[in-house]
Amino acid sequence: MxxxxxxxxxxxxxxLVFLIGALLAGTSARTESVQETMRDAVLHSVxxxxxxxxxxxxxxxxxxxLVTALLLAAAVLIRIFAIPRFKYVxxxxxxxxxxxxxxxxxxxxxDSPHRCKFLGAYIFAAGAYIFVGTLxxxxxxxxxxxxxxxxxxxxxxxxxNAAIAMGTLSYLVILSGGIAANGIKGVGKTLKEFxxxxxxxxxxxxxxxxxxxxxxxVYYYVSLSFVLPVLVGVxxxxxxxxxxxxxxxxxxxxxxxxxxxxxxxxxxxxxxxxQK
Amino acid sequence: MPLNIDxxxxxxxxxxxxxxxxxxxxxxxxxxxxxxxxxxxxxRSLDEEAAAKLAEAERIKAECxxxxxxxxxxxxxxxxxxxxxxxxSTEDQLAQAKEQARQIVAHAQAEAEHSRDRVLRDSxxxxxxxxxxxxxxxxxxxxxxxxFLDLAEEEDEHEE
Numbered sequence: 001m002x003x004x005x006x007x008x009x010x011x012x013x014x015x016l017v018f019l020i021g022a023l024l025a026g027t028s029a030r031t032e033s034v035q036e037t038m039r040d041a042v043l044h045s046v047x048x049x050x051x052x053x054x055x056x057x058x059x060x061x062x063x064x065x066l067v068t069a070l071l072l073a074a075a076v077l078i079r080i081f082a083i084p085r086f087k088y089v090x091x092x093x094x095x096x097x098x099x100x101x102x103x104x105x106x107x108x109x110x111d112s113p114h115r116c117k118f119l120g121a122y123i124f125a126a127g128a129y130i131f132v133g134t135l136x137x138x139x140x141x142x143x144x145x146x147x148x149x150x151x152x153x154x155x156x157x158x159x160x161n162a163a164i165a166m167g168t169l170s171y172l173v174i175l176s177g178g179i180a181a182n183g184i185k186g187v188g189k190t191l192k193e194f195x196x197x198x199x200x201x202x203x204x205x206x207x208x209x210x211x212x213x214x215x216x217x218v219y220y221y222v223s224l225s226f227v228l229p230v231l232v233g234v235x236x237x238x239x240x241x242x243x244x245x246x247x248x249x250x251x252x253x254x255x256x257x258x259x260x261x262x263x264x265x266x267x268x269x270x271x272x273x274x275q276k
Numbered sequence: 277m278p279l280n281i282d283x284x285x286x287x288x289x290x291x292x293x294x295x296x297x298x299x300x301x302x303x304x305x306x307x308x309x310x311x312x313x314x315x316x317x318x319x320r321s322l323d324e325e326a327a328a329k330l331a332e333a334e335r336i337k338a339e340c341x342x343x344x345x346x347x348x349x350x351x352x353x354x355x356x357x358x359x360x361x362x363x364x365s366t367e368d369q370l371a372q373a374k375e376q377a378r379q380i381v382a383h384a385q386a387e388a389e390h391s392r393d394r395v396l397r398d399s400x401x402x403x404x405x406x407x408x409x410x411x412x413x414x415x416x417x418x419x420x421x422x423x424f425l426d427l428a429e430e431e432d433e434h435e436e
Contacts, residue, residue: 058285061285075300125300165287
């Protein structure tokens with residue numbers, strides 16, 4: 001009991017020392033105003049990162065590659081070490097994996113029962129990408145901009161190009177489902193929803209960007225950097241990672257199911273008369 | 277482009293997403309789904325096996341029940357048959373006993389007839405013998421002393 005009290009006292013003391021140190025040290029002179037920071041968070045016109053020395057790209061693209069690399073590495077490890085050891089009575093990790101796959105599989109089967117194999121694979125990958133990509137900003141990985149200043153890598157989808165890519169690719173997937181099931185008719189059905197790529201892209205962009213802007217705003221001022229980031233940084237990020245994953249995958253599977261649904265063949269006049 | 281939209285970066289994101297979708301499908305989605313299907317089939321086959329065994333057990337039970345029901349009837353028939361056999365056997369034995377009795381009686385009658393004939397024959401022989409003795413006595417006149425003694429013996433015998 002005494003040891004616990006000692007540890008608690010040490011922990012509180014260390015926290016207070018760090019707090020006082022942070023307040024006394026102050027911040028170095030800002031190179032940009034909050035307006036400029038916010039503007040750059042949206043447009044990425046200044047803080048760009050070099051892509052292997054080829055060209056300057058938005059930091060979101062680097063984040064996207066890193067998220068993909070992380071996911072692929074995890075997938076390879078799981079494929080090699082976990083999946084061959086799967087049992088009929090699953091353990092905790094197996095249960096999580098099966099639930100993740102089963103969730104998107106059920107969603108695909110439920111919304112598009114007639115054609116769900118490719119849809120299931122796509123929404124699984126998109127869901128994993130959005131979820132892990134959104135949580136990625138919690139890692140706070142640093143990169144160096146082309147102007148040699150450090151930058152925290154944001155969530156990939158807070159970059160407008162990534163959001164547009166996700167929205168349009170999802171629309172193309174829906175279109176492919178329509179064509180595969182109904183041919184030209186499927187194209188017509190999909191084109192009716194012409195606002196879909198824009199709405200999906202900017203919904204993602206808006207949701208992720210708003211999170212980024214709030215985080216930028218909070219971290220810009222030292223006085224807001226205590227306790228609040230726990231809520232803003234972790235809980236909000238977790239929440240909108242789940243919400244955005246669910247919204248995009250649900251919309252894609254719903255529209256995919258709608259356009260790939262085979263229409264009832266029209267009864268010919270002859271059959272109709274014969275029936276009469 | 278407005279909002280710093282860059283077609284090249286969008287295409288790079290597409291490539292990234294395409295790689296991710298393909299690799300995740302082959303490394304995670306497909307094998308996990310296959311395993312889940314395999315497990316489902318395993319439990320379905322167990323379920324079907326159990327159902328088949330249950331049906332077999334029900335069939336055997338019904339068969340046993342039918343056999344039990346049939347056994348009652350069989351026992352009834354066997355009992356009737358046994359009673360019939362006993363009845364038949366009793367009647368046969370009775371008939372046999374009657375026949376034996378008839379034979380015994382016939383044999384006894386024959387025996388009696390034979391005895392009667394023998395006694396009759398012996399009696400006749402005895403009478404003839406007595407008649408011959410009497411004739412002889414009458415013919416050769418016996419001694420009076422002997423006659424007296426004979427008469428005396430006869431009287432003694434009568435007194436006795």
